[in-house]
């Protein structure tokens with residue numbers, strides 16, 4: 371029998387599996403045991419695939435051939451991406467400045483794997499999407515975590531960025547709106563970061579725009595190079611159809627940036643998945659070329675659910691969360707409950723204990739803040755049926771009230 375520890379490469383110990391996927395797996399396991407768990411862990415919108423995307427896939431099926439696609443994506447999809455950047459951000463990209471991957475995640479992975487080596491530093495603001503530091507470590511680099519507190523709306527200032535930059539900095543990863551806080555930078559806040567980046571010509575920028583369309587209360591979205599075009603030559607702008615069009619399962623993401631860098635991303639992908647699925651690309655192209663009105667309606671629907679969960683959680687004595695400006699999550703402080711004891715006599719030492727208590731004794735699932743690099747917090751997704759939002763908040767309320 372194989373000893374797994376001897377078999378696995380050292381790189382396998384440099385990163386963790388995704389904690390939100392672990393939470394989802396735990397809910398599945400408990401549900402299979404017959405438990406009624408309210409799930410506030412979703413990292414994906416719950417709307418159906420857009421009609422235009424379905425129609426494009428049917429048309430592809432009718433054509434009879436579904437073959438390999440170019441590594442950097444079909445020309446039809448890259449043209450649709452070109453159109454999207456022009457329509458939404460006024461940006462012009464040539465077709466060789468665009469590449470396609472199996473999700474935004476793969477694009478980010480390709481970019482880091484293609485460029486980061488031992489000793490390189492990558493600046494990531496915390497709370498962060500869990501994959502950023504893990505991918506940096508997997509690539510052999512060092513994530514430099516900049517803690518952005520709740521009292522500054524979880525956002526990084528120019529000054530904080532400046533302090534984090536060293537002569538080893540290779541990338542600054544920037545996301546707005548962000549997962550897990552929904553923090554959405556204004557143009558002025560982006561300007562402040564851009565001014566610092568202009569002073570440091572050796573720093574490259576990975577700009578993750580995957581939540582672009584999920585901004586609330588009439589806010590407008592701006593991507594980094596739209597605010598500061600002089601950063602274009604060292605920025606990779608990443609995006610995908612997962613969140614905007616509720617197409618997570620179609621696995622299509624894309625990037626635009628300087629042609630040689632974009633070619634390096636494709637080269638990396640050529641020895642893993644090769645070209646992304648032809649079916650997904652046909653669907654994504656149709657979504658990107660299609661209308662945006664239903665996307666706006668869906669965002670409004672998410673905004674209503676955000677308000678429901680925000681009002682319900684903020685009414686619970688001891689919890690403290692801000693109304694998120696974008697994305698799909700509330701990031702809530704549970705500091706008041708650390709040091710308390712559960713009815714079963716367990717001490718709550720940290721946010722992980724708090725979250726385990728909620729699921730084990732409260733029948734409601736959320737994800738601990740430590741997974742996103744900031745404690746003591748938890749992330750609660752408002753992508754859930756309205757009745758589950760109500761029920762979930764009631765359960766959190768009751769569980770909190772039972773802690774002494």
Ligand SMILES: Cc1ncc(COP(=O)(O)O)c(C=O)c1O
Nearest residue numbers: 473474475499549580610612623
């Ligand atoms: C900030 C952020 N970037 C990227 C992704 C990956 O998205 P995709 O489904 O396009 O791979 C996610 C998914 O949760 C995310 O939260």
